[in-house]
Amino acid sequence: MIGGTTPTVETVRLRIEAPDALDQAVELLRRGGLVAFPTDTVYGVGAYAFLAGAVAQLYQVKERPTDQAIPLLLPEAAMMEAVCSEVPPLAWRLAERFWPGGLSLVLRRSAHVPDAVTAGGPTVAVRVPDHPLVRELCRRLGAPLAATSANRHGQPDPVTADDVEAELGGRVPLILDGGACRGGVPSTVLDLTVSPPVLLRRGPVTAEALAELVPLRGCGKSC
Secondary structure (H helix, E strand, O other), X not given: OOOOOOOOOOOEEEEOOOOOHHHHHHHHHHOOOOEEEOOOOOOEEEEEOOOHHHHHHHHHHHOOOOOOOOOEEOOOHHHHHHHEOOOOHHHHXXXXXXXXXXXXXXXXXXXXXXXXXXXXXXXXXXXXXXOHHHHHHHHHHOOOEEEEEOXXXXXXXXXXXXXXXXXXXXXXXXXXXXXXXXXXXXXXXXEOOOOOOEEEEOOOOOHHHHHOXXXXXXXXXXX
16 A cells, blocks of 8 residues: 555545536546546546556555556557557457457556556556446547546445445545446456466456357466
8 A cells, every 4th residue: 555644635526417527527637636437347446547646546545555456448449559568369359259348358568558557567457348438538538547446445346426435535536426337346357468368357257258269277366
């Protein structure tokens, strides 16, 4: 966890249908602030991925260990080429089949991705969420969102804006309220940097569905 006391901020909560909700969110992200929002899985809290200082705030407000990397949310599969140093053919096949959706792919990071995102490691997890709000935020930013669940570390995954406010109220300046998340389960995580690929976390995309395209080796401790 990053040391020091988490500063208290005024938290504004907006319905995603509000006319200027996305504009406010994008402006805040560009200034290096944090925004909480619904996804197709659970509520996330995100930062402009290419601003290392903004990403560092995620660790602080979540009380997250700094050795745990933060995934990237993309507006479309093509952005993998901007954040990954190599994208194997299998990644494109999986993206075509399962994106937008609840599958995160672990790939080799590019030099454009700050160390704060990857915890200094050589890989980054990426996915295209099946939620138009998140994809539109990324499109307007012209960049991915470094995002993780909108809760303090070790607490239950939030599925409503009320859950987020209970956890991060006073810690993040903006919560976009989109009602209850329809998924409620964090994404499946598949590591493509090893051969055969390794399933690191079970989630909405099942091992059986993945096995139709790729042989799997084992399963991580979080499965």
